[in-house]
Amino acid sequence: MRSTAALSLFLAVAGFANSQTIDPSTVSSSLRESWCRDQRSSCPLLCLQESNIATTISNTCDPKTLAWTCVCGSGKTPNMTEYSQTIPYYECTEWGTQCVKNCGQNNACSSDCRQNHPCGAQHPTRVNTSSISPTATKAGSGSDSSASATDAGTFGGANSGTKSGSKSAAAAVSIGQTYGLAVVAAGIFAGFGLLL
Incomplete structure (x- = not known):
């Protein structure tokens, strides 16, 4: 009997883990409103990072359903799962919290909720990158007139x-x-x- 209850709890958590969505009504309305404010604030910033255009074609968030849109002026939609302070991030972290709560005293289950279902960027897209490499000269040449501008700051x-x-x-x-x-x-x- 006890193993059947444990198995059904495990299957319920496993099924819940696969969906990683939450019922918006399980979160207070004030928290959902805060999440939507963050989502709407993040959208233009992410558009600026993605395409150097901070304008948006669509930037909405419904605190009742947590449905959102973020379409940049370039027509692209940033991958919101890679960023914090977005609805996908908040839903993921809340899913983890609810998953741990549903595990009760089962530490392995609780650990699985967080470790095997991480939120935020695991391998973020690096948009604004630069590499700095010092320019060395050949022996006896004195100075290198082709030294890069990055060397001036060393x-x-x-x-x-x-x-x-x-x-x-x-x-x-x-x-x-x-x-x-x-x-x-x-x-x-x-x-x-x-x-x-």
Whole structure:
């Protein structure tokens, strides 16, 4: 009898886990209104990130049903499951909360609710990326006139373009890291010494 009850609970949770949707009436109306405010606020920001256009063709959210739309000025709809403060994210986290509650004292079931059903971006699309790689010069060439603009921001705002300049900068940073903590610690001890 006990194993039958456990099996039926497991099947109920498994069925619930596959859908990962919630009944909006299980969430307070004030919380649903807050979720919709966040959804409507997030839409133009996500459009800006997706297509550099913050305007939207459609940006709605119904707090009663949690039905929403977000269509950017470019005609695209961002993948809302990759972001927080969106209806899919809130529904997913609420689903996890309800799943854990339905598990009762079953820790394996509760763990499964969260770990095997994560919310938010697991592998987010990286829209605005850049890579910075220092430009090294060949030995004996003096300086490199093709140094990238990103190098101008390295150690002191100037790029000498030589390997020895890079090594000197790295050595200076290493010395600063090593002795900086000692200077801070000495200052703290001196301060305590003055108090005593």
